Amino acid sequence: MPRYAYRLLPGLLLTPASSFAAQSAVDTGTTAWMMMSVALVLLMIPGLAMFYGGLVRTKNVLSTMMHSYVSLAIIGVLWVAVGYSLTFGKSILGGFIGWNPDYFFLGGIDNTIINGIPEYITAMFQGKFAIITPALISGAIAERVYMRGYIAFIALWFLLVYCPLCHWIWAPDGWLFNYGAAGIIDLAGGLVIHVSAGTSALVAAIYLGPRKGFPHKPMHPNNLVMTMMGAGLLWVGWFGFNAGSTLQSGLDTARALTMTQVSAASGALTWLIIEAFAFRKATALGFVSGILSGLVVITPAAGVVQPTGALFLGAASSLLCYNMLKLKMKLGYDDSLDCFGIHGVGSGLGVLLLCFFIRDSWMADAAAAAGGSWTAFDQLGVQLVGMGVTITLAVVVTYVLCVLVEKTIGFRIDEQMELEGLDQTLHGEKGYGLTNSSLHL
Numbered sequence: 001m002p003r004y005a006y007r008l009l010p011g012l013l014l015t016p017a018s019s020f021a022a023q024s025a026v027d028t029g030t031t032a033w034m035m036m037s038v039a040l041v042l043l044m045i046p047g048l049a050m051f052y053g054g055l056v057r058t059k060n061v062l063s064t065m066m067h068s069y070v071s072l073a074i075i076g077v078l079w080v081a082v083g084y085s086l087t088f089g090k091s092i093l094g095g096f097i098g099w100n101p102d103y104f105f106l107g108g109i110d111n112t113i114i115n116g117i118p119e120y121i122t123a124m125f126q127g128k129f130a131i132i133t134p135a136l137i138s139g140a141i142a143e144r145v146y147m148r149g150y151i152a153f154i155a156l157w158f159l160l161v162y163c164p165l166c167h168w169i170w171a172p173d174g175w176l177f178n179y180g181a182a183g184i185i186d187l188a189g190g191l192v193i194h195v196s197a198g199t200s201a202l203v204a205a206i207y208l209g210p211r212k213g214f215p216h217k218p219m220h221p222n223n224l225v226m227t228m229m230g231a232g233l234l235w236v237g238w239f240g241f242n243a244g245s246t247l248q249s250g251l252d253t254a255r256a257l258t259m260t261q262v263s264a265a266s267g268a269l270t271w272l273i274i275e276a277f278a279f280r281k282a283t284a285l286g287f288v289s290g291i292l293s294g295l296v297v298i299t300p301a302a303g304v305v306q307p308t309g310a311l312f313l314g315a316a317s318s319l320l321c322y323n324m325l326k327l328k329m330k331l332g333y334d335d336s337l338d339c340f341g342i343h344g345v346g347s348g349l350g351v352l353l354l355c356f357f358i359r360d361s362w363m364a365d366a367a368a369a370a371g372g373s374w375t376a377f378d379q380l381g382v383q384l385v386g387m388g389v390t391i392t393l394a395v396v397v398t399y400v401l402c403v404l405v406e407k408t409i410g411f412r413i414d415e416q417m418e419l420e421g422l423d424q425t426l427h428g429e430k431g432y433g434l435t436n437s438s439l440h441l
Contacts, residue, residue, distance in 0.1 A: 027116025033249040034121045040240025041128035045072055047233030048132065051288070052139050053431075054227030055337050059421025060143045061222055061431035067138035067150060071131050074151055075158050079127040080106055086163040087126070091173045098167045115247065125244060133162055133193045139337035140201030144211050144418055147426050149411035153401055157200065161397050165390060166192050176389065180382040181370035185354060187256065188245040190300025190347040191390045198344020199394040202335060207402040208412045210334030212419060222431075224284050231288035235264055238295050242302040256302040259310040260295065263302075266314025267294020274322050289325075289342065293317040296346040301354035309357025316353065317346040351387055355380040 049068035056064045075083070082104060089100030102108030112119040134154035141150075168176040169184050169192050176184045186192060211219065221227060243257035271290025272282050297317035298310055305313065324341040335341055355376040367374040405411045417425040424430065 025116065026113055026118065030115075030249045031117050031121060033253070034117055034125060034244060034247070037240035037244025038121065038125045038128060040237045041125065041132070041244065042237075044128075044132055044234055044237035044241065045069065045135065047230045047237055048135055050226050050230030051234060052142065052230070052337050054223040054225070054230060055221045055285075056142050057219055057421070058222040058432060059423055061423065062427055062429055063147070063422035064138070064142045066147065066427070067142070068135045070147070070151060071135040071154060074155050075131045075134060076127065078155060078158055079130050083130055083158065083163060084123050084126070086159070087130075087166040088171055091167070091171065091175075095168070095173070095175045097164050098171055117247065122247065129189060129193060129241075130158065130162060130166075133189070133197050134158055136194070136197040136339055136343055137201045137204060139339040140205040140335045141208055142336040143422065144208060144336075144413050146410050146413055148409055149405050152409060153204075153405050153411065156401050156404075157398065160401070161196060161200065161394055162192070165196055165393060168389070169386065176386050179385060180378070181374055182366040182379060182382065184382060184386040185304055185358075185379065186300045186351065186386070187303040188242045188299045190296075190351045191386050194296050194299060194343040194347030195351065195387065195390050196394045198340045198342075198347065199391050200398040201339035202333070202344065203395055203398040204402055205335045205340070206333050207399065207406075210332075211336065212415060214334045215329060215332065221285065228284055228288055231291050235291055235295065238264070238299075242299060246303065252303060258307065259298055259302040259305055262307050262310035263298035263314035263317075264291050264294040266311045267291060267297070267318040270294075270315040270318035271322060274318065289321065289338070290318045292342050293321040293346045296343050297350035297353075299347055300351045301357070304359060304362050305354055305357040306359055309354070312357065313350055313353060317349055320349055321346050348387060351383050352380060355383060 045068055049065040052068060053061045053065040084106060085100045085103035086098050089098030089103055091097070092099040100108075106120070106123055109119040109123065114122065134157050137154070137157070138150065168174040169186055171177060184191065213219070238260055239257050242260045243253045246252040246256055268287055268290040271286050271293065275282055275286045294314035294317060297313045298305075301309070301313060321338075321342050324345045325338055328335060328338070328341055358376065358379070363374060363376075366379070370378070402411060413422065413425075
């Protein structure tokens with residue numbers, strides 16, 4: 001099937017372990033690359049923490065960074081305990097979720113080697129995706145949530161949104177993976193990660209309401225130097241994110257890595273050009289926003305497009321995201337750090353526009369599988385179904401979880417604690433020990 005032509009999908013790991021001989025030889029080269037990819041994706045967590053942490057006010061820098069780091073612990077444990085089974089186990093409940101008791105606490109894979117890679121490595125690689133996805137949501141609700149509420153929210157969101165969606169799109173018996181002649185194209189998580197997180201971020205931001213003083217009170221970033229360093233770490237980590245998702249070390253890997261670089265550079269350059277015309281300046285915040293716009297748009301598409309397509313996607317994403325951030329101010333919702341405006345919108349654009357830049361050989365395989373012709377518009381229909389399903393699931397479940405968490409243990413911080421700052425009120429610490437109190441406003 002052509003779906004295998006654009007990725008050696010994560011789901012291939014999931015074929016029952018008994019189908020693979022434990023004595024299969026380890027491909028040391030591919031295994032080494034996948035171990036590096038695990039580390040690269042892990043690097044994106046501190047990268048995200050620095051990126052987000054630099055964008056908030058001084059009084060909330062530690063709390064915001066903790067939102068990214070705490071996902072390492074919460075989702076890191078849940079993934080080992082049940083997440084791997086729920087995402088990559090055999091479909092049950094009509095294909096709604098996966099289930100394989102042997103995968104609980106990663107049991108049953110101790111001696112398993114699949115496609116030359118120890119299954120432990122592929123499980124850890126997928127686990128890093130699971131960790132960073134709910135952490136992205138924190139950018140939309142920064143500076144105004146209890147830590148306990150946030151922890152409960154991301155744990156439930158992981159179980160009820162991420163795991164089902166990942167199973168549908170990436171597991172070999174997932175219904176969206178097998179939808180249409182070619183299946184959904186989503187190499188590294190345009191839908192599974194960025195659209196789902198971006199959509200949920202928007203719902204949570206609207207439900208919780210804006211920060212006190214938004215949009216009239218200035219809320220300047222506390223440390224753009226740290227934000228730029230975080231963006232650099234994210235760019236480096238994204239090579240593991242996209243190229244590692246091929247689960248090989250070969251031609252498809254080289255393609256994905258190259259398209260990632262091309263699109264990120266195109267996005268950054270386009271944002272610079274936009275600001276040159278709009279402000280006659282090149283801002284650091286604009287530049288890193290362009291980098292992220294280029295990276296998120298290529299995430300679903302890196303396995304199927306060529307360099308000209310990557311250039312176009314990066315530029316188109318920056319243009320759309322730039323205007324989305326302007327629209328946010330007019331609409332008045334407080335997506336604090338623009339999770340929806342960049343991750344949701346930019347990656348959603350890539351999910352759809354990739355259809356018009358697919359390499360000919362992939363399209364020919366799709367046509368053969370369809371028993372006739374298969375056009376970009378046929379694939380666009382498949383991608384639209386995936387987009388609709390992702391958005392619907394994220395909106396409905398996120399709203400329910402926001403209500404549940406708020407009504408039980410509390411989600412939105414109280415006004416006085418918000419004014420004092422979350423670092424001091426929730427953590428009893430200050431991010432910058434030498435600053436005076438006036439800088440904490």
